[in-house]
Amino acid sequence: MIVVTCPVCGIKGDETDFHYGGQAHVRRPATTDPVNITDEEQRDYLFIRHNPKGLHFERWRCDRGCGKWFHAARDTVTLDFKAFYGITELPPVELQQQAKGPWADYFQSRAKAR
Amino acid sequence: MTGKPYRLATGGSRIDRTKPITFSFDGRMLPAFAGDTVASAVQASGQRVMGRSYKYHRPRGVIGLGSEEMNALIGVGIGARHEPNLRATQIELYNGMTTVSQNRWPSLNFDIGAINNKLSRFFPGGFYYKTFMWPRSFWKHVYEPVIRHAAGLGKAAEERDPDSYEHMHIHADVVVVGGGIAGLTAAEAAAAGGVRVLLIDENPVLGGIADLTAGKVGEGSVADHARAVAERLAALPNVQILSRTTAVGHFHHNYMMAFERVADHDPSLLANGAPRHRLWKIRAGHIILASGALERPIAFANNDRPGIALASAVRGMVERYGVAPGTNGVVFTNNDDAYLTALALRKAGVNVRVVDSRARPQGDLVKLALAEGIEVSPSSVISKVDGTLNVKSVKIAAYRKGQGRVITERQVDCDFIAMSGGWNPALHLWCHNGGKIRFDDGLASFRPNTHTDAITAVGAANGTMSVAETLTEAVAAGEAAAKSVNAKAKALKAKMPAVEEPSRGALEPLWFAPATGGYNEGNKHFIDYQNDVTAADLELAQREGYESVEHTKRYTTFGMATDQGKTSNLNGLGVLSEATGKSIPEIGVTTFRPPYTPYSFGAIAGSLTKDLFLPVRRTPIFQWHKDKGAVFEPVGQWRRAYTYPTAGEDKHAAIAREILAVRNKVGLLDASTLGKIEIKGPDAAEFLDRMYTNMFSTLKVGKCRYGLMMNELGFLTDDGVTVRLADDHFLMHTTSGGADRIAAWLEEWLQTEWTHYKVFVTPVTEQWAQFAVAGPRAREVLQKLEPDFDMSNEAFPHMSFKVGRLGGYPVRVFRISFSGEMSYEVATPANLGRGLWDAILAAGEEFGIEAYGTEALHVLRAEKGYIVVGDETDGTTTPIDVGLEGLVSKKKADFIGKRSLEQSFLKGPNRKQLVGLLTDDPNEVLPDGAYAVREVKDKPPMDMIGQVTSTYMSPTLGRSIAMALIENGRARMGETISFPLEGGKVVKARIVSPVFYDQDGGRINA
Amino acid sequence: MLEARFETPLANCEAATGTYVSLREIGERGMIDLRGSAGDKKFLAAAKAVLEVDLPKQPRTSATWGDIRVFWLSPDQWLITCPRARAQDLSEALSAELAGVHSLAVNVSDMRAIIRLEGEGVREVVMKGTSIDLTHGDYPPGSVRRMRFAEIAALLHVVEDNVIDIYVFRSYAHYAWEFLRKAARKGSEVRVFPKAV
């Protein structure tokens, strides 16, 4: 039973007061470009997941509290949370830099896009 | 010694000799004193054998002092209250307790299964992997049943447990596990810092083994000191003490489970309302592990005979319970601690000698023993034990480290043995959540190293075996823990009492005491007593290539018994180390897993059983349904009325009656479970266009529209009618099971994807009681209830709604229909629901109104070809599959699931499509879920082309009807297909439109 | 005229006898669910105009004015409690006052059941069903919090030190009631740091 902190209402509680929402920062292609999505893009969106052993970025909902979604950075081995941040935000820069593998690629491409 | 063979005349700090009690053991009534355990009282009675081992059925007696006991497993209680496999050393006796020994037949002292022991040579570790394979069928029919019967220890209770259990949450700044001097001291130091301290100990009395520890603290004994600290703690407002409570597991984020035996020692508490067990769910700021150390046995030949116990346990028997282990004993040791036992025995008047494997034992305690005239044989081991049900004599042999077999032996008569191979810190909780450990050569054992959680170990649990060092270390740990949770915590200013304790000579590891004859030839050196794993078995596993310690464990089952190798694991590693030449750390330990000691499933379930097992949701009409004798059906967490049989009526007749009432007169359905969600905001309409497959922005205010929802995979997940209350305000209905899921779904999209939409979503399911009034007389019934709105078909057509009143009842009325009849869904605030329900029934009486249940509803809708999400769909079904292509917008650029419908398989040929079926024989009702085949064959396999999704006898049509998903079904109208059923029968049915009744919808619009 | 008949969610429950804290249903309270943005000044002003009290902006707090009490539920959601008779008018007044402001006020007076626990040890009774620490100063009178309670969702309101109201969805009322009856049963008393103040 891990302890989650909601960055919106500040409650700190057992995981059962929250709802896990899977990988963070998955973009829904149809929202921006409903017409030109390839089957592969749709597959990536629906199924392909970052699944790192170590630092991971994910979504949670303050299910039994304020009801708001938020982001978290968590180590999938120790299960320690490294940060909680807003649902429309990117993780703190130092965590982006610590990210490995596909996550590192992702944050780099986001940085480049900006 | 008193008249009872083994009870000493004096002594026994735990027992109250003024309170004699009796209990039964294997049917015999035995005397005891209040404060005795089953172990002490049975031993006092002169009975040594207390159980039989797992595989060889060897007789076994008590070995340990507390929760480490692995041999003396006892069943307690009778009938529904029987509990197997309890450790005799932990069972606190009360007057009248019933106890039984286990795993023996016909009796403890004479057990047929012991033949296995004679044959043990044929049963080495892992032998079953090599045999029992021929003939093939024998495994299932002969070998396995025999093995199963022989295996297992005690028996389960015979009936449902009558006792109750509960959970309790607690948060503490500092949690101290263990109430020995280490834990007590650490708790006091932490408490001085003003933080909340929770102290947990599994025993009924605090102090750990202070009473069995040599030395003086201040003016008194170690035990006196422990008692004084315990008393001070008990008075502190920021300290809570849980005794009889075992910390069973340590989990992520300093979560700890502790298992409290509230009433096991006193069943009268149960009658007064106490739970039998309570599970504490603890969230700790910092944990101090002061769980002490566990003494380890020594592997010598036949080291499992009844009458052989750990030295500390023997000491405990004498000092705590005034029970002598025998009259003439041998203490076998490789360390100084066991000399305390020799001294205690001598003091109690028991004859004793010491066999020490070390060449030059020389600590203070050794000197004291010698001074007391106790014979000490250095450089010696026990090489053999004679006696089966009892120890009769031992052979003592000269020993040099590393020696493989002994040469000279001398026989010495004795009737018990106290052994000590050293002490292992109790690392279990340290390791449960990944704490690292390191090997300590001085201890010849592992001790805590690093941990990523806020946890520290102190005292014997940390490998600190001196009292003085324990106290210093405990104070420091307590202060640091308090500081870590509260930077302003003050330090304990009390002066450290002076400690005097005997100096200790070094321990020399002894993993295997040699015997005559070659290593492993016939002698049994038990490592894991309960699972009968010997040193030879471990060595065999290595030789056969099961090299990893994890393989050895699994191949031999070493460490897998109910004690989880508490006392034996390290000895096993020692033996493996000697067999392989690898060091113990190189071999490594097996994984420590919760629980520390087994705890009841009842405690894990807590209070959430019986009526509290998974909540039942009730509608405002629930009591009426119940009073009416409804048959209920679980729908999600709801209980819905399935049908209402009257006296003498079976379910089918009741359902048919209800259906016909709706078709011909009027029916009333409790539809309160339907999900209801208010959606409001300037972007509400656009948002709904994203959520539904069909268009909602075009819906007119005051109108209703049926909508479909898919998930992103393109599969149907929900449907329902949404009404437009105002331009920017909608009320959505969902399926009963979908209400919470859909509300969360809408929120999720709003918060995570379309964050710029201004839309609020408020679920209001429970605000409303909602009923369908359906049937040709529906309007007349409502008309009688004094509506303040125009009920006429023109003013209130199908798919529109009204807000108003029925008499004194505020209502929202939706003219929608799931039955195909003229139908009004009437919603009123839930607390008025029952009143309105009764009023409608009263008003409808003259029209023949009947309440109908969910089954009638399902038949009614099937007659009309309406789908039920979950019946016609199964999570792999698209709207197009079920013939609702018309509700999948072509105009909208995007909505949830749209893109996935383009994937080749979803668009592909040969998808299963929804059709109606009419069996050739109108009285034949196709079974639910029956499959149609392309071609009927004599025997399977047959190629399947689709399955029945709903099937009923339609009272309206007087014949059976069914809906089915059939490959290319819509192109096959008129075709007859075959359903081969069980037993060779084949039912033929014609594919038709799924709308069986009132195709033009005239009745709805009437 | 057809008169409306009123029945509370726990009308058919078994009485709570033999418990060490008292349990009873509060049936006559009105409730309004109010949505709007805490950052929207117009919204706040309109709400205040009707309720005569500022919406609380601190998580887990409540604000009181006369017989109206407002619970913070989320940055854009509040629960207003009031005498049941006033609920419909108040919610209509709110909707009217909030016209043109992005908001949603719904009368939800029937949606929840309220169970009042009273007596020495109420916090611990509740802690048999929730992992929240109610004993350590974080939950002074006036605190509110939504939580998972036993197997269900609930809202907790600390009214006074030894008085707690638990709000649960109506359909779960019997479940919550039965859970509490069992948790508060005499003989099962349990305290957390009982000597602490």
Add this chain to the structure above:
Amino acid sequence: MKSRYSVFSLARNAFSYHKDWERAWRSPSPKAEYDAVIVGAGGHGLATAYYLAKNHGMTNIAVVEKGWLGGGNTGRNTTIIRSNYLQDPSIAIYELSRSLYENLSQELNYNMMFSPRGLMMLCQTEHEFRAMKRTSHANRLAGLDCRMITPAEVKEIVPIVNDDPNCRYPILGAYYQPRGGTGRHDAVAWGYARGADAMGVDIIQNCEVTGIRREGDKVVGLDTTKGFIKTRKIGVVAAGHVSTIMDLAGVRMPIESMCLQALVSEPIKPLIDCVVMANTVHGYISQSDKGELVIGGGTDPYNNYSQRGSFTALEHTVTALVETFPVISRLRMLRQWGGIVDMTGDRSPILSKTDVQGLYVNCGWGTGGFKAIPGSGWVFADTMANDRPHPIAEPFSLKRFTEGRLIDESVAAAVAH
């Protein structure tokens, strides 16, 4: 060939105090090059190696394992074996497996205690009852020996079941596979390891894969903690760790790793002689030959590589089982543990070639792949040997996620394991 195990060899060895038994498998150092390398010595990896050698004559192969063979999920599962799935592709592979299990002890000369004691899936809601009826029709026509049974029959087979018609989820019936059951998990790994080793397969333990080398779109070898190994065929069969390995090759997977928990009770005398799955309330139970109740529960909801689960998942399972089998309330939990399971988007496995030439993947068995070990090894070996999907493997290819050709048993029949 190794000397055979039998009651006679056991007796013979008894007289020499069991000092002459041969090793069950060798402990070789890696060669410089193999014709194929399997990553992961779990049941699936070892079975793949065994069938590559036996059915396809490929004996210059290795299995590399980061820990001890069989120490992954194969060594920590609740050992349920059944084949009564709903959909054709699932039935095909699970029934192939189940039927191979029937003779596996004899074939491998290693007793894996396949015990077809029967398996029942309780129906505790109308909806579940209907779903099971549907499955029973589909299975019958596919040729499986399964049937629906009544509550009375359930009670007869498992007398301790809660038959109170007024309980929260009364039993409406069950779906019964008489030849479903359990097997000894470790023995499956060990038997395949011994069999493969006997044919010359190198099983290299304590050897972790740390890199996959590619030349263009072809694999050429792998880096391990025991050095570089050259090979042109790599089969990744690493269950919960598959993503981490495929990432090394630049192939992204539709997998999330979660912790699934199990537990055992203390051993007791025979109490339940059948495997029972209660899907509505989420609990699975059987009794092992040693007498413990073996209980499987749910996964924690979040990605997890810790091999330790939360208490919550376990609590729910135990509560459900106490309610379903009330007499277990006074029995006690002996040990709990977790395994890292590989969950795909449709909860069905992946047996597939990849876009990288010579790189094959077998994973995604999630919570239910123990029962599939023989069949999976069989068809995956065939796929690797012939560089094209075996017909039974074909529907389980990675392509299905692009085409939408999902094989979703859980949404269709609401059953895991």
